[in-house]
Amino acid sequence: MSTPVVLFWFRRDLRLADNVGLFAALNSGLPVQPIFIFDTEILEELEDKEDRRVQFIHQALERMQEVLTECGATLDVRHGKPLAIIQKLCKQYSVRSVYTNEDYEPYARQRDEQIAKWLQKNGIEFHAYKDQVIFAKQEVVKDDGKPYTVFTPYSRKWRAHLLQHPIRSFGSEKKLNAFYPQKPLAIPSLKSMGFQAAELAFPPDRWNKKVIQQYKQQRDLPGVEGTSRLGVHLRFGTISVRQLAKETASLSESFVNELIWRDFYHMILWHFPQIVHQSFKPEYDRIQWRNNTKEFDAWCAGRTGYPIVDAGMRELNATGYMHNRVRMIVASFLTKHLLIDWRWGEAYFAKKLLDFDLAANNGGWQWAAGSGCDAAPYFRVFNPYLQTQKFDPEFRYIRKWVPEWEEFSYPKPIVVHEEARKRCLATYAVALKK
DNA sequence: TTTTGAGTTGTTCGA
């Protein structure tokens, strides 16, 4: 009989340091075999065979593998359906329990439920920990126990809760000797999984003190490096959100606010999973979207004739990233000027964004469309010219992504702002009148 | 239960 072990299953927490579930596993008293599963259910949905997110994950795994190899341990990486892989691993190793960190997306919840059930039937424990966010699920709720749906009171309660429950550190990186000793195993290559590498760099997993200090003043200026660029690292857990919050708390209240927004949207998704398909405010699903596919294609390609919109879409297409201010502008433009269903825009972002996160992306789109919790009022239609004047007054961002914007060859606006605005207000009014 | 104050990120119009 082989040595009893516990498995630690990495998902959106691809780091060895300050990892709650890993810390618990390493303290379980049994040697820990770390695993990762490239989930074919998810990978098959990806159209782009150079999808940079797959590469990002691969790279993060390789980095952990280096450290683990030095400790005489190894990460066992598989490719397939999670339940089947877990069943296989439980046959191969003498598994006493499976440790992991919670994932609040509907697909993940259903997957974990199924796996936990199978494990339980086979006498194996399943432990999942909160690691992805600072406060989750029921931790920050109204006095009557119900979830908040308005951000500001949520954020006040969140901050009060933090004072009562200061952030702890989980020194998982200090227990590397508790891994199961084993000869190195190879990580499946991208190619073997039907993907290929593109020569592209990822943003660093560090933050700049000056950027955080000036975050409030500069975060809205897409022509300036005024944001942290840490979204992708929070998404895949290559940095710890707890550590980040702790370190930046004294530097910028508005930066911490963005981390609270992240918790807020994850909490909302947990309590209202139907928002993946439906408007948070159901009456917004009565809107008669125009859904013109030619206009949608123009929006996707950055050919709307509105330079700030086109710059954003071109940045997204070229890099897998878009500045947050511009995300709002292009989302407002798609839903309100073009009257295209927010789900179309949401799906396009899901396909393209390196830092794509279901909770935040859905929250952002429903906010822009007006259909979300605590959303922009429906009559608030961003004026692309005014937004440019305010946030890109010297056209730095526009010049970078749409160098031909002043030339004759640049397309005429796909819609006239004033007309589109009126059409939007009229269309929304029909859907929302009682 | 009732009341009161407030609500991420805007725009337009008219005095």
Next chain:
DNA sequence: GTCGAACAACTCAAA
């Protein structure tokens, strides 16, 4: 050019 009101009332949170 500047400023406040209207947009449209509504819902939420908390006292």
